[in-house]
Amino acid sequence: MSALKTLLALALVTSLAGYNSIIKSCSYKSFCDQARGGGSSGATVRCCFSDDCNGQRGSKNGAGTLSKPPHGLLVAALAGKLLLSWV
Known part of the structure; x- marks a missing residue:
């Protein structure tokens, strides 16, 4: 069941992020x-x-250098959390 939840969450995030995207996540x-x-999925x-x-400006990963907050990523994370709570 855990693998199914993981695949569902990945499918949801991938569909929101798009093909050939980079998905960054703090996770296990x-x-x-x-x-x-x-x-x-590509x-x-x-x-x-x-x-x-997902640190501040000057961090090694560069995620903090975005000019505006990644609202799509936040929506994807919340939608994934809701989806996983229903399964």
Whole structure:
């Protein structure tokens, strides 16, 4: 059942992010391993396991250099959370 939840969440995020997108997520290693294994969607999954993976300007990953907040990513995360709570 856990693998099904992971695939559903990845499918939802991938469909919102689009083909050939990069999905960044602060998450558990097991989720990242499963998401990388199901890589037929065309999206690239990059995982981070620290508290500052979506850190401020000057951080190593560059996520803080966006000019405006990634509202689509927030919507995808909330939708995934709701979807997983229903399964």
